[in-house]
Amino acid sequence: MTPAVRCxxxxxSFGDTVAxxxxxxxxxxxxxxxxxxxxxxxxxxxxxxxxxxxxxxxxTVEVLGLDVARQRTAVRRLIGxxxxxxxxxxxxxxxxxxxxxxxxYDLPRRTRAGQVAAALDAVDLGEVADRQAKTxxxxxxxxxxxxxxxxxxxxxxxxxxxxxxxxxxxxxxxxDRIEAVRAATGMTVLVxxxxxxxxxxxxxxVALMHRGRVRAVGSPAELKGALGPxxxxxxxxxxxTGDALTGDxxxxxxxxxRAARRTARRVG
Amino acid sequence: xxxxPVAPPAASADAGPLGIVRTAVSRTGTMCLVxxxxxxxxRTELVTRAVQPALWLLVFGQVFTRIRAIPTGSTPYLDFLxxxxxxxxxxxxxxxxxxxxxxxxxxxxxxxxxxxPTPRIALVAAKAFAAGVxxxxxxxxxxxxxxxxxxxxxxxxxxxxGVVVALLLGSVFxxxxxxxxxxxVLSRDRLMGIGQAITMPLFFASNALYPVQxxxxxxxxxxxxxxxxxxxxxxxGLLAGTSARLTLDFGVLLVAAxxxxxxxxxxxxxxxRG
Numbered sequence: 001m002t003p004a005v006r007c008x009x010x011x012x013s014f015g016d017t018v019a020x021x022x023x024x025x026x027x028x029x030x031x032x033x034x035x036x037x038x039x040x041x042x043x044x045x046x047x048x049x050x051x052x053x054x055x056x057x058x059x060t061v062e063v064l065g066l067d068v069a070r071q072r073t074a075v076r077r078l079i080g081x082x083x084x085x086x087x088x089x090x091x092x093x094x095x096x097x098x099x100x101x102x103x104x105y106d107l108p109r110r111t112r113a114g115q116v117a118a119a120l121d122a123v124d125l126g127e128v129a130d131r132q133a134k135t136x137x138x139x140x141x142x143x144x145x146x147x148x149x150x151x152x153x154x155x156x157x158x159x160x161x162x163x164x165x166x167x168x169x170x171x172x173x174x175x176d177r178i179e180a181v182r183a184a185t186g187m188t189v190l191v192x193x194x195x196x197x198x199x200x201x202x203x204x205x206v207a208l209m210h211r212g213r214v215r216a217v218g219s220p221a222e223l224k225g226a227l228g229p230x231x232x233x234x235x236x237x238x239x240x241t242g243d244a245l246t247g248d249x250x251x252x253x254x255x256x257x258r259a260a261r262r263t264a265r266r267v268g
Numbered sequence: 269x270x271x272x273p274v275a276p277p278a279a280s281a282d283a284g285p286l287g288i289v290r291t292a293v294s295r296t297g298t299m300c301l302v303x304x305x306x307x308x309x310x311r312t313e314l315v316t317r318a319v320q321p322a323l324w325l326l327v328f329g330q331v332f333t334r335i336r337a338i339p340t341g342s343t344p345y346l347d348f349l350x351x352x353x354x355x356x357x358x359x360x361x362x363x364x365x366x367x368x369x370x371x372x373x374x375x376x377x378x379x380x381x382x383x384x385p386t387p388r389i390a391l392v393a394a395k396a397f398a399a400g401v402x403x404x405x406x407x408x409x410x411x412x413x414x415x416x417x418x419x420x421x422x423x424x425x426x427x428x429x430g431v432v433v434a435l436l437l438g439s440v441f442x443x444x445x446x447x448x449x450x451x452x453v454l455s456r457d458r459l460m461g462i463g464q465a466i467t468m469p470l471f472f473a474s475n476a477l478y479p480v481q482x483x484x485x486x487x488x489x490x491x492x493x494x495x496x497x498x499x500x501x502x503x504x505g506l507l508a509g510t511s512a513r514l515t516l517d518f519g520v521l522l523v524a525a526x527x528x529x530x531x532x533x534x535x536x537x538x539x540x541r542g
Contacts, residue, residue: 051383053540076385083376091306103298104384118271132309148380184271 002065004029004156004188005050010059012045019045021212022059027205029064029155032182032189034203036196038241042212043192044084047160050190051081064155077105080149080187084160088144090134094125097133098147105152119151122184123177139170143177150181157182159191163198171195175202196233206233208240215240292390299394303401314409321357321410325350325417328477338478343508350414350421351503352476354431355438355496357410358403359470362439363463365399366446369539370456378540389533392447393440396529400439407435420508427506430514434506437521438499444528451535476500495524 005027012020020042027033035043048054049061049068056069063075088097098116107115120129123143128136133144142162149157159178163171179202182189193199199206200220208216208223216223216236224231227239307314325346332338333345340348372378381391415421422428450459471477473487474496480488491497498517505512 048379051379053379053382055537073385073387076383079383081380081383083379085374085376087376087380089302089306089377091309092302093309096302096305100298100302101380101384103301104295104381104386106294106385 001029003027003062004031004064005033005190006060006062007046007050008060010046010049010057010061012042012049012054012057018212020049020057023209023212023214025207025214025217027188027190029188030182030186031204032179032191032202034199034206035190035192035209036194036199036206036237037192037209038194041209041241043209044160045212046209047158047190047192051079051158052076077152078155080152080154080157082142082145082149082157082159082162084164086138086141086145086165088133088136088141088148090132093130093132094120094136094144094147095129097144098129098151101148102151107152115151115153119147122150122181123147124173137170138166139173142166142170142174146174146177146181153185155187157187157189159189161192161194163193163195171198178202196237200233208237210241288387288390291385291387292393295386295390295394296397299398300401303398304405307402307405314405317357317361317406318409318413320360321353322413324353324356325410325414325419329353329417338482340479343510344420346414346417346419347421347508348479348504348510349477350411350419351507352474352500353414354407354410354435354507355474355500355503356471356476357406358400358435358439358499359442359496360467361403361406362396362399362442363446363467363470364460365395365443366448366450366459366463367456369395369447370450370454370459373539382536382540388536389529392444392533392536393529395447396440396443396525396532397436399443400436403439404432404435407431422507422509430506430518431503434499434502434518434521437518437525438495440525441495441521441528444525444532447532447539448528448535451532451539454539470494470496473497474500475504495521 003026005025007023007025010020010023010025011018023042023046025046035046037043045054049057050063052068052072052075061068064078066075066078068075092100095116098119099112102112102116117126117129120126123146125140125143125147128140133141136144157178162178163174166174175198178189181187191203203220205217205219206223207214218226220233223236224233227236329346329349332349336345338345369378372381382388411421446459446463449462453459453462473490474494475491476496480491480497483491498520501512502514502517502521504510505514505517
């Protein structure tokens with residue numbers, strides 16, 4: 001079966017700083033896959049290469065069998081992307097926000113309104129869809145962004161820190177909707193997160209990244225089991241990333257932290 | 269709950285230059301619609317942005333009409349000035365559009381747009397025409413104000429259509445100039461500084477306030493390479509009936525807008541990465 005994502009010897013540098021250093025990764029179709037790692041580990045750079053936001057990298061990236069370097073537009077049609085920041089337009093209504101992306105993905109006019117409504121219903125925003133997004137709570141905004149990404153029926157949903165800045169109830173509601181949509185459509189979900197508990201609960205497999213490389217891949221249960229009977233995913237994370245949790249994140253971490261703080265401020 | 273579709277829409281045949289043009293037209297329609305939706309939800313900006321052109325028309329226009337310091341032939345000075353202020357208000361909206369693009373980059377919006385199946389050049393053209401739509405909405409307010417002050421304008425629908433086209437092309441050029449600068453400086457603060465530094469020189473080095481014949485030689489040279497002058501000349505010719513080289517004016521605006529769209533598109537990925 002063709003993998004949803006296949007990265008082979010992927011590399012990217014910003015000047016002298018190596019962000020991704022020979023990354024190999026394979027994600028099966030239909031799975032919820034977590035990319036974990038400290039700030040500066042190379043997670044966001046990897047996502048940006050998979051989503052075609054960075055120029056064709058050394059190494060290869062394939063999305064559902066399509067070469068990202070040569071078939072960029074075809075790859076974009078298969079991807080739904082939710083960035084780390086809250087990026088819905090507060091001036092527009094929820095429905096207008098989703099309809100914008102329906103048009104940008106060339107959804108046919110005759111089915112467009114129905115698909116916009118379906119995407120809003122899928123994230124439980126159908127009843128408030130005609131309110132301006134600036135009146136939404138942080139959790140609702142995140143679900144609205146999920147609807148924007150889902151309206152084009154992507155085969156690969158990519159979420160960069162989807163629950164950053166959200167309270168536990170909002171976090172659960174976001175994950176509930178992701179899992180419901182995945183169950184209904186069979187799409188593949190690739191998510192980056194710092195929240196080990198979330199990764200443990202919601203991801204079928206995870207990859208631990210550190211200094212631009214994948215240090216370990218497997219199901220949370222496998223990775224914990226390999227470390228000891230009482231190990232938590234936090235322990236696995238520490239085991240593979242050393243002192244990363246205590247601040248060893250000089251490689252581009254500032255921008256991640258700023259983005260996370262900005263998002264946290266916006267969701268209050 | 270209605271069911272979500274499980275397969276993405278079939279790819280349209282969007283390869284090749286014709287496909288890019290078709291996509292650009294479609295995306296331009298989308299972005300212009302979004303701009304109109306934003307204006308419908310928040311009209312305060314139309315009012316606040318009308319203050320400055322209103323002052324130019326009310327204070328500068330009326331005082332200079334009385335003292336007759338600027339010879340404009342048989343055309344009353346306020347009629348001469350109104351098209352210049354129209355172009356100026358559109359310029360001010362377009363030239364700061366790059367700040368919105370940088371905000372969109374910081375908020376993740378630009379990344380989301382770039383992940384859609386939209387060629388960069390189509391995205392820039394769409395954004396630029398959306399700025400033009402906002403400038404047009406502003407121009408309607410300024411034009412109404414001018415009419416209240418007794419400015420004589422044409423009612424010929426064809427000429428008014430020409431006014432719309434001139435304002436759109438001018439806004440596209442200055443919006444793309446702003447995106448280009450944003451792609452070079454990558455920060456809101458620097459773009460704000462540069463925007464403020466160039467808008468007034470662009471305005472004063474044009475025929476917006478005074479006839480070209482009154483300018484010193486060196487300023488006339490700058491005036492000839494300033495797209496704002498061609499925009500003002502076209503607007504003045506269409507609205508006030510003064511002599512204008514409309515073919516040249518629209519030709520310059522069209523070529524300048526197309527060139528600036530191409531340059532801004534080349535810098536967009538740098539802006540997205542920055």
